[in-house]
Amino acid sequence: MNRLILLCTMALCASAFAVPAHANLKVFSCEPEWGALLTELAGDKVDVDVGTSALQDVHVIEAKPSLIAKVRRADLVVCTGADLEIGWLPQLVHQSGNPKIASGAGSFMASDQITTLEKPSQLDRANGDVHPGGNPHFQMDPQRVLAIAKALSARLAQLDGANAATYQQRLADFSARWSAAIPRWEAKAAPLKGRNVVVHHNSWIYLTTWLGMHEIGSLEPKPGVPPTSAHLATLIDTTKAQHTLAIIRAAYQDPKPADWLAERTGVPAVTLPFTVGGDAQSRDLFSFYDSTIDKLLGAAK
Amino acid sequence: MRLPHLLLSSVLVLAPVVATTPASARGTATTVQQQLDALEARVKALEAHDSVLRKQADDAIAAAQAAQAELAAIKAAPPAPVAAVEAPPAAAATGGNANGFNPAISVILNGSYSTHSLDPQHYARAGFPLVDEGGPGPRGLSLGESEISLASNIDEKFYGQLTLTAHSDNGEDHVGVEEAFVDTTALPDGFNLRLGRFFSNVGYLNSHHAHTDNFFDRPLAYQAFLGSQYGDDGAQLRWLAPTDLYLEVGGEIFRGSNYPSGGAEHSGAGVKTLFAHAGGDVGVENSWLAGLSMLKSSANGAADGFSGDSTLYIGDATWKWAPQGNFKDGGVTVRSEFFVDNRDGTAVNPIDDDEPLAWHGARRGAYVEGVYRFNRTWDIGYRVDKLWADRTGPYASAFDPYRNSVELTWRNSEFSLLRLQFSRDEPTADTTDNALTLQYQVSLGAHGAHKF
Numbered sequence: 166m167n168r169l170i171l172l173c174t175m176a177l178c179a180s181a182f183a184v185p186a187h188a189n190l191k192v193f194s195c196e197p198e199w200g201a202l203l204t205e206l207a208g209d210k211v212d213v214d215v216g217t218s219a220l221q222d223v224h225v226i227e228a229k230p231s232l233i234a235k236v237r238r239a240d241l242v243v244c245t246g247a248d249l250e251i252g253w254l255p256q257l258v259h260q261s262g263n264p265k266i267a268s269g270a271g272s273f274m275a276s277d278q279i280t281t282l283e284k285p286s287q288l289d290r291a292n293g294d295v296h297p298g299g300n301p302h303f304q305m306d307p308q309r310v311l312a313i314a315k316a317l318s319a320r321l322a323q324l325d326g327a328n329a330a331t332y333q334q335r336l337a338d339f340s341a342r343w344s345a346a347i348p349r350w351e352a353k354a355a356p357l358k359g360r361n362v363v364v365h366h367n368s369w370i371y372l373t374t375w376l377g378m379h380e381i382g383s384l385e386p387k388p389g390v391p392p393t394s395a396h397l398a399t400l401i402d403t404t405k406a407q408h409t410l411a412i413i414r415a416a417y418q419d420p421k422p423a424d425w426l427a428e429r430t431g432v433p434a435v436t437l438p439f440t441v442g443g444d445a446q447s448r449d450l451f452s453f454y455d456s457t458i459d460k461l462l463g464a465a466k
Numbered sequence: 467m468r469l470p471h472l473l474l475s476s477v478l479v480l481a482p483v484v485a486t487t488p489a490s491a492r493g494t495a496t497t498v499q500q501q502l503d504a505l506e507a508r509v510k511a512l513e514a515h516d517s518v519l520r521k522q523a524d525d526a527i528a529a530a531q532a533a534q535a536e537l538a539a540i541k542a543a544p545p546a547p548v549a550a551v552e553a554p555p556a557a558a559a560t561g562g563n564a565n566g567f568n569p570a571i572s573v574i575l576n577g578s579y580s581t582h583s584l585d586p587q588h589y590a591r592a593g594f595p596l597v598d599e600g601g602p603g604p605r606g607l608s609l610g611e612s613e614i615s616l617a618s619n620i621d622e623k624f625y626g627q628l629t630l631t632a633h634s635d636n637g638e639d640h641v642g643v644e645e646a647f648v649d650t651t652a653l654p655d656g657f658n659l660r661l662g663r664f665f666s667n668v669g670y671l672n673s674h675h676a677h678t679d680n681f682f683d684r685p686l687a688y689q690a691f692l693g694s695q696y697g698d699d700g701a702q703l704r705w706l707a708p709t710d711l712y713l714e715v716g717g718e719i720f721r722g723s724n725y726p727s728g729g730a731e732h733s734g735a736g737v738k739t740l741f742a743h744a745g746g747d748v749g750v751e752n753s754w755l756a757g758l759s760m761l762k763s764s765a766n767g768a769a770d771g772f773s774g775d776s777t778l779y780i781g782d783a784t785w786k787w788a789p790q791g792n793f794k795d796g797g798v799t800v801r802s803e804f805f806v807d808n809r810d811g812t813a814v815n816p817i818d819d820d821e822p823l824a825w826h827g828a829r830r831g832a833y834v835e836g837v838y839r840f841n842r843t844w845d846i847g848y849r850v851d852k853l854w855a856d857r858t859g860p861y862a863s864a865f866d867p868y869r870n871s872v873e874l875t876w877r878n879s880e881f882s883l884l885r886l887q888f889s890r891d892e893p894t895a896d897t898t899d900n901a902l903t904l905q906y907q908v909s910l911g912a913h914g915a916h917k918f
Contacts, residue, residue, distance in 0.1 A: 218750065218791070225794035225880070227786070228918050229753045230712030230745025237656055237706050248913070252880070256915035259625070259649070262658040262706060267651050268622070279548050290881060312549040390879060391842050417792065419841075 190325045193235050193266070195244035195254060196223055198304040199275060199317075201441040201450045203243060205339045206318050210328045214239070219443035220417050223249060224294065224389065228256035236261040239271070241324055243317065246274030247281055247298030270324055276301060278316040279309045282370050294389025304440060306371035307347045307454065314339060346451060351376075354458045356465050361407045363400060363432070365392070365414035365423055368439065372457070381407050384414075384422045392422035404430040411464035415439035433464050569618030569626075570912035574677045576610035577906055578603065584891075584899035591690070591893040593829065593855020593863035597725050597769040600689035602891070602899060603682075609634045610905065611676060613644060617912075623652040629675075645697065656706040658716075665697040666718055667704070667741050668759035669803055670782035672696055678916050680799070680837045681873050682887045682903050686851040687805045687831030691778055693725035693769065696761070698737065712745040712755075722763060726776060726807075729766025737763045745918070750791045755918055756783040765811070771860075772825060774811010780804070784918075788839075794880075796839050805831040813860040827856035837873075847873045865895040882908040 190211045194200040200215035207213075214235045217223050223245070226232075236242065236257045244250050258267055265271040281299025288297055303309045318336035322329035358377040362369070365384045373380050382403050386396040404412070404426060412423045412434045423434035437457050438447040444460075447453035586602045603610075610633065617627040629645040647662030667673045671688060672695055684694045700720035707713040722729065722736015730736050739762070745755035761778040781804045788797025807829045812822035831854065837847035849871045855863035871889040884906050891899040 220750075220790040221792050222795065225792075227753070227793045228915065229747065230743075230755050230918055231747040231753065233706070234710060234712040234746070238708050251913045252915050254915070256917060259651075259915075260706075260917070262651070262653065262656055262704070264652040264654070268619075290879075294879070306548070309548045417790070419795070 190240050190321065190328075191238055192241045192243055193239035195242070195250050196304070197441040198310075198450065198453070199243045199245070201453070202310070202314055202317060205450065206314060206332060206335050207321055207328075208331070208335060210325070210331055211321070219415075219438060219440045219447070222417050224252065226250070226253045228253045228260065232257050233260045236266065237263050239263065239266050241271050241273060241320070242266040243273045244275070245301050245304075246276035247301035248296045249276075249301035270320065273317060273320050275303070275313045275317075278313045279303060282374065283367070293385070293387030300367065300370050302368040303371045305369065305457070306375050307343065307350070308375075309371065310450070311340065311343055314343070342451070346454070350454055350458055354461070357410070357458075357461055360410040360465065362410055363404050363412045363426065365412075365418045368415060369413060369437075376458075376461075378410070381409065384412070384426065391419075394425075397422060397426055400426055401429050404432050411435040411461065413437055413461075416443035435460050435464050437461070567618075569616040572615050572617075572912040572914050573910040574611075574613045574615075574675075575906075575908050575910070576612050576677060577608065578610050578682065578903050579607050580605060580901055580903040582899055582901045584897055589893060589899060590897075591686075591853070591867050592865045592895065593861050594690040594853055594867065595770045595861065596689075598693035600693050602901065603903070604636070610907075613675075613677075615645075619651070620648065623650060625649040625651050656708060658702075658704040658706070660702040660704070661700075663697060663699045664702070665695055666700075666720065666739055666761065667702065667716060668696070668739050668761050668778075669780040670755070670757065670784060670801065671803070674917060677907055677909070680835060680845075680847050680875075681849055681871060682885060682905050683889075685803070685831075685833035685835075685849065686853050686867065686869055687803065687833055690829075690831055690853055691726060691805050691807050696724065696726065698722065698724045698727075700737070710746075713742070714744075715740075715742045717741070722765070725769040726761070726772075726778065727763040727765045728768030729773075731764040731766050736765065737761060751787055751789060751797075753786045753791075753918070754784065757781070767814075771814035772809060772811055773813075773822070774809065774825065776807065776809045776811070778808075779806045786918075793839075795842055798839070799837045800835070802834040803832065807831070815860075823860040825859050825861075827859050827861075829856055830854040843877055845875045845877075847871075847875075849873075867891075867893045880913075881910070882906075 192203055192211050192213045194203060194213055194215045196217055197215050197219055200213050203211060203213045216232050216235065217226055242258070244254060276298055281301065281303060284299035285292070285295045285297065288295060314336060318332050322332045354376045359379070361379045361381045362373065363382040363384065364380055367383055367388050369380060372378070382400045384392040384397060384400070386393060409430070409432045412426050412432055414420065414423045414434065414436055416436055416439055420434070420436065426432070427434035436444070437460055438444045438453055441447050441449060441453045443453070444456055446456040580603050582602060582605050586604060589596070589602050611631050612633070613629055613631040615627065615629040618625070620626045626648045627645060628643070630641060631644045632639060632641045634640070643663060645662070645664050647660050647664040650659045653659060665673050671679065671684065672692060676684070676695070688694055698720035700718055702716060702718040704714060704716035718739040719735050720727070720737035720739070721734050722731055727736045739760060741757060741759040743755060743757035745753070747753050759780040759782075761780070763776050763778070765776065766773050782802070784799065784801045786793060786797065786799045788795070809825050809827045811825055813825040815821050815823050831852065833849060833851045835847060835849035837845050839845040851869040851871070853867045855861065855866055857864065869889055869891040871887060873885055873887040875883055875885045877883045884904070887903045887905070889901045891901065893899065
């Protein structure tokens with residue numbers, strides 16, 4: 166009897182500690198764009214949980230129990246960084262008590278792989294929701310995405326050596342397709358060069374810089390401060406006078422302020438996907454870029 | 467390319483013109499010959515000049531082509547500035563600065579103005595003696611609980627936090643250590659150990675700092691059974707299950723010197739707790755969290771005069787709905803907690819200290835609150851509170867106190883809010899306290915990340 170119990174205990178212990186030989190790397194991605202990048206770079210070699218959707222404002226996500234449970238099981242967390250997720254990610258990391266992703270190789274912040282724009286020289290909340298690490302909305306710059314892809318691929322290979330060759334091959338494939346797409350997008354977006362846009366939040370600087378467009382106003386009086394009617398009224402003249410192409414907003418943003426201004430200026434309000442899943446066309450990173458440029462060109466007609 | 471061609475062709479056109487000079491000039495053959503020689507020399511010179519120009523032009527073209535190739539190469543290659551340099555940027559920001567490792571500092575400032583129809587000095591609650599901060603707030607202007615919190619990773623295995631509070635009590639300032647704890651960050655398999663002084667993880671609101679509450683004050687059940695919030699010196703072990711469903715179980719041992727305990731019984735381990743919380747999503751727009759907790763205390767002269775064993779059971783449930791899951795932009799939060807407080811011991815006899823009164827009871831309390839958020843700026847909430855008193859024993863009462871509250875909150879940003887709250891409190895059968903409160907609350911410094 167005792168031997169039976171001992172055997173059973175040993176079997177239980179063995180099953181508890183045995184790790185399946187080829188368990189997939191579990192990755193938690195804060196935003197859909199990095200989830201899509203992981204799909205490009207790793208395919209079915211990793212299990213990806215994406216914490217947010219394109220219809221959510223990633224500045225202010227709640228540290229929901231479901232997210233804590235996901236982070237608890239993750240081997241790697243892939244997020245934007247630059248304090249974009251400061252209101253919730255530290256809480257997820259802390260509450261999950263998962264040492265693998267708290268720091269080091271299991272924590273991949275895209276902002277650490279690149280340089281950011283609009284790094285504030287002065288930190289003062291009187292200027293709105295400023296990010297000390299610079300503007301974190303760099304998913305709309307193809308060169309930065311490529312730099313992040315290279316670093317992320319290397320990180321995957323570091324954590325999951327068994328599949329390193331696959332990651333390398335998939336990165337080469339992605340880089341080739343992405344590098345070929347960039348001049349195609351640039352050629353297509355040529356009519357947008359030099360055009361002016363009014364934005365809802367300052368989340369488009371990388372896109373406008375890349376395509377040579379100009380941001381002439383923001384519906385938010387200060388970053389993160391909801392638009393007020395007094396501030397919107399001050400934008401009417403600027404928007405009318407400067408041959409503005411469009412008033413652009415992300416899929417998750419309240420459409421009312423942009424519609425209000427569009428009605429009074431005749432400048433179209435355009436909803437851009439902002440990330441993968443932001444509209445029906447944006448199924449992956451490539452179609453997300455295609456859709457963004459198509460929608461801007463649609464406004465130019 | 468163009469220029470030398472032009473020169474050459476003009477010379478070629480000129481040559482036959484020179485050759486067909488009129489016959490009258492034939493007599494001066496030598497002169498013609500000289501002229502022809504001179505012309506030939508000039509043609510040669512022009513030809514030489516032309517070849518120099520051609521060479522120059524070719525050089526220029528080659529240079530332009532090289533430049534174009536270089537430009538194409540630059541375009542093809544990713545621009546250098548987008549990729550981060552090897553050295554981590556943080557090193558540059560804080561390089562060599564001893565303060566670079568200072569903990570994150572966040573400050574909460576909180577104050578209020580209240581009117582009460584019933585003098586707080588004469589406030590009594592049927593069946594529930596007032597303990598600690600368990601009564602109504604003061605009349606007039608007053609500083610609420612303002613706190614400063616310092617938090618940081620200690621090393622790769624520990625995280626520490628210290629929260630100091632300042633509050634005013636009848637014009638007297640009190641500064642206290644609200645929390646001072648160390649968390650492990652490197653235990654495997656979802657285990658977390660916390661040591662120090664901290665708020666117990668029982669129930670929902672208890673582990674939440676008051677500045678994240680939806681209402682100005684805590685529900686009556688919290689005031690009656692936990693002195694608004696139970697924190698003490700102790701140790702906590704928590705385990706998070708590796709499941710899709712969020713499942714957290716844990717237990718705590720506390721010193722037992724604070725209400726609902728007292729006297730630090732069992733050699734300074736007078737309180738033991740057990741808790742379990744589960745949570746998850748229903749679709750994209752709904753999230754829930756529910757829990758069951760138990761707090762066992764051995765008290766010797768607690769703040770309500772109780773000595774003996776008590777067990778407090780708490781059930782809590784929270785449901786949040788928001789369009790597209792954007793909880794900060796609108797939606798509904800509904801929360802309820804239910805308390806059962808079983809006691810087996812004695813109470814201090816107000817008439818004769820030497821003859822304590824037997825206290826065996828099972829009091830209960832509950833609240834339900836709902837908050838509707840219009841947008842990022844405004845929310846409105848309603849809460850109903852109720853306590854059920856013992857019908858026998860030292861605090862027997864035939865009346866069960868209750869209270870209704872409504873609140874309206876205006877947020878300028880994530881960091882500042884103003885709240886207006888009206889409560890109608892019926893603490894005894896024949897008293898009513900109508901209270902109107904205007905509260906401000908702001909946070910400064912490090913950006914706090916709040917729990918669900």
